[in-house]
Each structure stands twice: as C-alpha cells, then as structure tokens.
Amino acid sequence: MVTRTDQEAIQRCLAGDTDAFSTLVERYGGRVYNIALRITNDSDAAADCAQEAFIRAYRALHQYDPNLPFGPWIYRIATNASLNHVQRWHAHESPIGEGEFPESLEPDEAGPESSLLRREQLDEVLAAMAGLPAHYRAALTLRHLQQLSYQEVADSLGIPLGTVKTHLHRARAALQARLHARRKEREA
Amino acid sequence: MTPTADLDPSERDLDLLLAAVPPQALPFGFRDRVMSRLGDRRVTWEWIVAALLAVPSVVFLTRQMLVHGEDFAQAITNVVTAASSQTDDAFFFVDGLTIIALALLGVASAFAAHALLASDPGRRSVAP
Numbered sequence: 001m002v003t004r005t006d007q008e009a010i011q012r013c014l015a016g017d018t019d020a021f022s023t024l025v026e027r028y029g030g031r032v033y034n035i036a037l038r039i040t041n042d043s044d045a046a047a048d049c050a051q052e053a054f055i056r057a058y059r060a061l062h063q064y065d066p067n068l069p070f071g072p073w074i075y076r077i078a079t080n081a082s083l084n085h086v087q088r089w090h091a092h093e094s095p096i097g098e099g100e101f102p103e104s105l106e107p108d109e110a111g112p113e114s115s116l117l118r119r120e121q122l123d124e125v126l127a128a129m130a131g132l133p134a135h136y137r138a139a140l141t142l143r144h145l146q147q148l149s150y151q152e153v154a155d156s157l158g159i160p161l162g163t164v165k166t167h168l169h170r171a172r173a174a175l176q177a178r179l180h181a182r183r184k185e186r187e188a
Numbered sequence: 189m190t191p192t193a194d195l196d197p198s199e200r201d202l203d204l205l206l207a208a209v210p211p212q213a214l215p216f217g218f219r220d221r222v223m224s225r226l227g228d229r230r231v232t233w234e235w236i237v238a239a240l241l242a243v244p245s246v247v248f249l250t251r252q253m254l255v256h257g258e259d260f261a262q263a264i265t266n267v268v269t270a271a272s273s274q275t276d277d278a279f280f281f282v283d284g285l286t287i288i289a290l291a292l293l294g295v296a297s298a299f300a301a302h303a304l305l306a307s308d309p310g311r312r313s314v315a316p
Binding site: 018019021022025026029030031033034037043047050051054055058118121122125126129140143144145147172175176 | 199202203205206207208209211212213214215218219221222223225226227
C-alpha cells in the first residue's frame with residue numbers, strides 16, 4: 001500500500017476514492033479502539049463504537065478542517081460515540097481490566113516478580129478506573145493513557161481547557177480515593 | 189513541550205502508571221469491517237437509484253403489454269417472418285415512451301450490476 005499523509009488520504013477520499021480511507025483506519029484504528037475500550041469498559045462495545053466513529057468521520061469528512069490534525073478530530077468523534085453508548089446502555093456489566101492484558105505485554109527488565117507486581121498494580125488501577133463516571137474515564141484515557149496534551153484533550157472532548165483541567169483533577173482524586181479504598185479492603 | 193511537562197509532580201506517579209497500561213490489539217478484521225460498511229453505503233445508494241429507475245419502467249412496460257400486447261405480438265411476428273425471408277412486410281410500431289422505459293430499465297440494470305459486483309466479498313482486499 002502507498003503511504004500517504006493524513007491530508008493526502010482525506011483529499012483522495014473527498015475526490016471519491018473510498019479505499020484511501022483505509023490508510024486512516026489503519027493509522028488511527030488502534031488508538032481509537034483503545035479510547036473506546038477504556039470509556040465503555042466492554043471490548044465488543046468498543047469495537048462497535050470505534051467502527052461507528054470511522055463511519056461518522058467518513059460521512060463528515062467535508063466538514064473537516066484540513067489545517068487541523070486529523071487525530072484529535074477522530075478522537076473527539078470516538079469519545080462522543082463511546083460516551084453516547086455508555087449513556088444509552090450503562091455499559092458497566094462486564095468491566096475489563098482485571099486480568100485482561102494482551103499476551104504481548106513485555107516482561108519487566110527487573111525480573112518476573114517485579115513484572116507480576118507491576119501487572120497487579122495496573123490491574124488494580126484499571127479496575128478502579130472502570131468504576132469512575134464515563135466522562136472522567138474519557139479525560140483520564142486521553143490525557144494519561146493516550147498521552148495527549150491538555151489542549152488536545154480539550155479539543156477531543158470539545159470542552160474548554162479549564163474544564164478539562166477541573167475534570168482531570170477530580171478524576172485523579174476520585175481514582176486515588178478508589179485505589180486507597182481497594183487497598184484498605186484488601187488489607188482488612 | 190512533552191505531554192507530561194504540564195503535570196504537577198504529585199500527578200507524575202499516576203501518569204507513569206497509566207501510561208504503562210499496554211494498548212489492546214485491534215479486533216481482527218477491524219479495517220475490513222469499516223471499509224465494507226462504507227462500501228455497503230455506496231452499494232445501498234446504487235440499489236436505490238436502480239430501483240427508482242426500474243420500478244416505474246417495469247410498471248409502464250407491463251401496462252403496455254397488457255393494453256397493447258396483441259400489437260407487440262404482431263410486431264414480433266412481422267419481424268421474425270421478415271427475418272426468415274418469407275415476406276418483405278416487416279411493419280411494426282413502438283411508441284417513444286416504450287423506448288424510454290426500455291432505456292431506463294437498461295440504465296437501472298447497469299446500476300444494479302455494479303452494486304452487485306461492488307458487494308461481492310471476493311473483490312474486497314484482505315487485511316495484511
């Protein structure tokens with residue numbers, strides 16, 4: 001396949017070449033899926049939301065501003081699709097996170113024990129995160145899991161920068177509180 | 189500025205921990221499913237156009253056959269007879285609307301054929 005920039009692929013799509021869109025699906029599919037996964041907490045729902053995001057993006061390509069990067073735009077559509085899904089279905093039935101890590105997880109250089117400890121720690125954080133409200137999960141996912149800047153998170157969520165900072169501050173505090181509660185429960 | 193440069197020191201630990209969460213792999217065939225849904229949309233559009241062109245044409249042609257069926261049968265007989273050289277009288281009459289209806293039916297068939305080909309899974313690319 002010919003490697004194209006995002007803008008080239010979009011121009012070709014707008015000119016009627018539907019297949020050019022596959023470049024964008026390949027390039028952003030992973031991140032879009034993982035954003036949807038952490039917001040919905042459900043792998044099937046995440047796949048549906050990610051697909052829906054790309055379909056919506058394709059249909060709205062004529063509204064896309066080519067002067068802006070494609071990433072935050074598609075993340076915004078994916079985030080909205082995932083939050084809508086959560087609102088519709090209250091998808092908390094089958095939270096992922098605990099014990100569900102890809103096999104490709106690389107072992108820690110410090111050794112298998114350290115790796116196991118790290119894995120348990122991540123399990124615990126993801127489980128605590130799964131219990132947070134969906135808009136907190138969205139902010140945490142974009143900021144910390146996807147490593148976007150505050151401004152990019154604001155663009156992706158379509159809310160002001162100050163609101164993003166407030167959401168993130170509250171989300172982190174809620175996450176820390178949940179983690180403490182879980183640790184206390186385990187110790188008791 | 190790196191994405192973590194705007195973090196408070198107290199937030200760094202949580203950021204490091206969450207940043208270490210490994211991404212889940214995309215479900216197998218994700219790209220093809222997205223592309224096939226885009227293709228379905230194009231195919232749906234073509235089927236709708238084909239139906240819009242074909243249905244009135246077929247209704248009109250059916251009506252013509254019911255009302256002027258004998259004339260058509262006579263015209264075909266005349267043409268066949270002329271073709272077999274038994275006579276030089278090959279008179280037949282077809283009105284303009286019937287010709288237009290047949291042409292629209294042809295265009296509708298072309299749309300339908302293209303939609304059928306485009307929806308054929310064998311023509312779609314396979315994920316690497």
